[in-house]
Amino acid sequence: MDQLTGSAAAGAVAYLAIFELRTALVEADSRMLRDSEGLLLSHVVALGAGSSQLVTYWASIDHYLSSQERIEAMLEDPPCVQGRVSQIASPPKPWWRAVKPTTLVLSAAALLGALEVLTNRYDRLFAEPQLTLKPDARFELTEGDEIRRTVTLRNQLPATGHSDVKLRASWEAQDAVGQSSQGELQLSEAFIPLLPGGDARELVIEGAAPGPGIYKMKVSASAEAGLLRGARSFVAPDVSFRVWARDPRGQVVYVNSNSVQAQYALRVQIGEPASKGLDCNLEIRGIPNLRYDARFYSPVGIYRDGDGLLTAGQEKDVVSILTWSTGPVESRREIQMELTLAGTSDTNWRDLAKDALLTCEARTEKLDEANR
Known part of the structure; x- marks a missing residue:
């Protein structure tokens, strides 16, 4: 043709x-x-x-x-x-042959543009807030110190900002009977009007340390993202911290007993270092016929004043005193000494631990090596 x-x-x-x-x-x-x-x-x-x-x-x-x-x-x-001429027929042409390449390219570009616009609009309208809070690791303080820690706040949405970001920091403790106590801490930025997409802030947490004990530091935040979404709250992992008493603190803990003797753990918490050692005194009131059987163990060096209990008074007014000294002790430590006492079959060994008074203080002079 x-x-x-x-x-x-x-x-x-x-x-x-x-x-x-x-x-x-x-x-x-x-x-x-x-x-x-x-x-x-x-x-x-x-x-x-x-x-x-x-x-x-x-x-x-x-x-x-x-x-x-x-x-x-x-x-x-x-x-x-x-x-x-009538009844003209021809095979159907595939749709892709009827479309020009330029039309395909322009249509694809328009579709991508529309998707981008829809995505951006969707994020602005419906994006759910996504924040992370990462505080410092656990820490220790001495009574009277100031708390100064950091927490990193991060926007997990790469293109959508968070608005009305509100933060709160506090400490909390729970005592042996389940009663809780808490206190507020200050943040360098407690309110952030706008946190841009993908942005991160390092915030400083400050405040006075509470009294001696073991605590949890809590940090939380709330924020909004999409215009049609409500605010959402976020909580950081709790951070444990301990506040040591500046002066040594003693505690008598009952361990076990039989009819005529008992074993106790004498625990002493030290905040400030005792470079020359400790002078300790255990006072027990109202328990007659007590004897110290010379079994006394400690991870630090021990010097005892005499070989037994110093006792004064009679019956319920009796006072028994045991004194000793230790070698040097580092700061922010708990040392435990094991003590065994002997008595009579009617001795209430558990009440002894509740009523006994253990006191220690840092030595001002170095212990004479000859007396150890």
């Missing part, structure tokens, strides 16, 4: 005329065909053995009739086939 002329896109084909060609078409013939009004398409079909045909398609029979004489005179023959 060759020598295509005209445009099939001008409209639907209404009439067909086919002519036998005696000779090949020349340029003048092709020009005349192109100038024919209503000609939609013309082409030559090579039939083999040197014969060929000219096929023409017309917008209407009227258009064909207006040009019929000229074409028949040019070709020196009437059409061998002519008639109205």
